[in-house]
Amino acid sequence: MRVEFDDVTVALGGRDVVQQASLTVDSGTVVGLVGPNGSGKSSLLRTLYRALKPRQGTVRLDGQDVQRLSGRQAARAVAVMLQDPVTDFDLSVQETVLLGRAPHHASFGRDTPDDLRIVDEAMRRAEITDLADRMVATLSGGQRQRVMLARALAQESPVLVLDEPSNHLDISHQHELMSTVRSLGRTVIAALHDLNLATQYCDRVVVLAAGRIVAAGPPARVFSPELIRTTFGVDVRVLGDADDPVFAFRRLDGGEGQDVPPSTRTESSVRT
Numbered sequence: 001m002r003v004e005f006d007d008v009t010v011a012l013g014g015r016d017v018v019q020q021a022s023l024t025v026d027s028g029t030v031v032g033l034v035g036p037n038g039s040g041k042s043s044l045l046r047t048l049y050r051a052l053k054p055r056q057g058t059v060r061l062d063g064q065d066v067q068r069l070s071g072r073q074a075a076r077a078v079a080v081m082l083q084d085p086v087t088d089f090d091l092s093v094q095e096t097v098l099l100g101r102a103p104h105h106a107s108f109g110r111d112t113p114d115d116l117r118i119v120d121e122a123m124r125r126a127e128i129t130d131l132a133d134r135m136v137a138t139l140s141g142g143q144r145q146r147v148m149l150a151r152a153l154a155q156e157s158p159v160l161v162l163d164e165p166s167n168h169l170d171i172s173h174q175h176e177l178m179s180t181v182r183s184l185g186r187t188v189i190a191a192l193h194d195l196n197l198a199t200q201y202c203d204r205v206v207v208l209a210a211g212r213i214v215a216a217g218p219p220a221r222v223f224s225p226e227l228i229r230t231t232f233g234v235d236v237r238v239l240g241d242a243d244d245p246v247f248a249f250r251r252l253d254g255g256e257g258q259d260v261p262p263s264t265r266t267e268s269s270v271r272t
């Protein structure tokens, strides 16, 4: 399923926190949204899963305005994994993952053998099978995050939104998560802070700064030392090959990520 943000502006607290963002994510591709804290990544993503309505512009799924979809249609199309998930702590892990099946049920429909099979498979992929009977409240932050991954997988939506999905995960599970979502063949849009992770697993990256898209394209091309310096206020050493780079960062003396990078391209319309 193709995702299009068309000239999207989001206002929060009387301020445009996303400004005229246009971006097309082709079906089956993995796109990373990167940018400093407060640059508008979550706000842009929230317009896709309808937690926010754009002040201006349209978000489309295969050409259809998401605001015109029914709640059930939207939930079948887009699954979301948030950085600090709001979960019902009174549920077990398996019950929580089963919630991912809800958009596929008629009202008050019962779980079917198919649902249970899909949930088992999702828990296996998220490596939480051994936690199935634990209450979510008793889990660590990283375990909880993997429960949310399993729930999103069980939803079987063609589009998967990940908002800083790996902040609680150890290094091995960060890679496992990205490699799992990459293997799904779904359209994935992930807000990521780790540029190395984005480089390794994303087909395209989109850089946001102060609410605007300032660059987009293949990671190795977009993540130039100059863009990283002006956007994040850190110096970078590029290790490895030019087309398969590994970044080592050092903060600039007195440096701060700038709200508006002075020397990066501003693209009002970007196809990734």
Ligand SMILES: Nc1ncnc2c1ncn2[C@@H]1O[C@H](COP(=O)(O)OP(=O)(O)OP(=O)(O)O)[C@@H](O)[C@H]1O
Residues within 6 Å of the ligand: 012, 013, 017, 035, 036, 037, 038, 039, 040, 041, 042, 043, 044, 191
């Ligand atoms: N409910 C709100 N009311 C007012 N301003 C808000 C609200 N939510 C977010 N903002 C502001 O909108 C801007 C964009 O926030 P957003 O969460 O989209 O950024 P982000 O790039 O996802 O940041 P982070 O990397 O810290 O998660 C920030 O300046 C933030 O303070």
